[in-house]
Amino acid sequence: PLGYEFVATYRAYRALAIRLVDAGFDVLRFDLDGTGNSAGFEGDSARLSAWKSSVIEAVRMLESIGHSRPHVVGVRFGAALAVLASTEAELGTLVLWDPWPSKRTVRTMHGPTDPGSLVIAGHYISAETLADIRAIDITGLDHCAAEAVTFIVDDVSPYVESLMRHFEALAVKVSCLTIPGTTELLDVLAETAVVPGRIVEAIVDTLAAR
Numbered sequence: 001p002l003g004y005e006f007v008a009t010y011r012a013y014r015a016l017a018i019r020l021v022d023a024g025f026d027v028l029r030f031d032l033d034g035t036g037n038s039a040g041f042e043g044d045s046a047r048l049s050a051w052k053s054s055v056i057e058a059v060r061m062l063e064s065i066g067h068s069r070p071h072v073v074g075v076r077f078g079a080a081l082a083v084l085a086s087t088e089a090e091l092g093t094l095v096l097w098d099p100w101p102s103k104r105t106v107r108t109m110h111g112p113t114d115p116g117s118l119v120i121a122g123h124y125i126s127a128e129t130l131a132d133i134r135a136i137d138i139t140g141l142d143h144c145a146a147e148a149v150t151f152i153v154d155d156v157s158p159y160v161e162s163l164m165r166h167f168e169a170l171a172v173k174v175s176c177l178t179i180p181g182t183t184e185l186l187d188v189l190a191e192t193a194v195v196p197g198r199i200v201e202a203i204v205d206t207l208a209a210r
Contacts, residue, residue: 001078003120006035008186009075012195016073019204026067030058032081035123042124048084048132055085069147071207076100076186083138091146093210095203098153098182099138099163139166148173150206152199154182177202 001009017027033050034040040050055072062070069092074082079099086094116127125133139162149167153160156176167174181196188194 001075002032002035002125003123004190005076005078005186006123007121007190008193009078011193012075012185012200015195015197016200016203019200020207023204023208025207026062026065028058028062030054043126045126045128047126047129048136051081052084055081056089059085059089059091071095071210072146073097073203074099077133080136080138083141083144084136086144086146087141089145093148093150093207094144094146095150095152095206096163097199097203098186099151099160100136138163141166142170144170144172146172148175148210150174151176152182152202153178154180175206177206 031038073095075097077100079096184194
């Protein structure tokens with residue numbers, strides 16, 4: 001995730017990782033290129049391509065230790081990156097948790113040197129990167145190498161319905177779980193965010209059944 005969602009999902013991702021390990025999975029959590037503890041800088045060029053590569057490299061690392069078709073979980077913008085990565089990486093189940101574009105409105109500030117840039121919760125997004133993000137069209141992709149896609153949403157929006165139809169047209173097995181909890185995680189102040197236990201357990205159960 002980027003910006004505010006990077007902060008807000010931290011505890012939820014940690015809780016999910018712990019539960020998956022308890023269920024017998026090997027789990028890899030990672031920061032996208034130029035974010036968190038990863039090398040690089042958020043203002044570097046070709047960020048979207050680098051972030052997609054980060055997901056693919058994580059998949060390759062899991063493959064290197066014997067896991068063919070790893071599962072991938074992505075929240076909001078992370079879900080979009082996971083889908084982009086699935087055009088090149090063979091995956092098991094792709095879990096798209098409240099997939100981007102987000103319904104949430106964030107307060108933004110113009111970047112210090114780039115008039116078209118943004119700073120969201122301390123995360124710098126250049127004008128170039130912002131343009132690349134806005135150009136993402138998941139329904140325009142003609143290939144997905146995941147065996148299955150599971151959506152997790154508070155409610156099924158027309159956008160999610162369009163994505164479901166698109167993946168079905170690509171011969172991918174599609175399922176959708178309507179579970180409340182995302183709003184309490186992402187649409188509130190980070191310090192009051194609540195880890196959605198029902199969603200965490202649903203993801204674990206979904207992956208364990210594959």
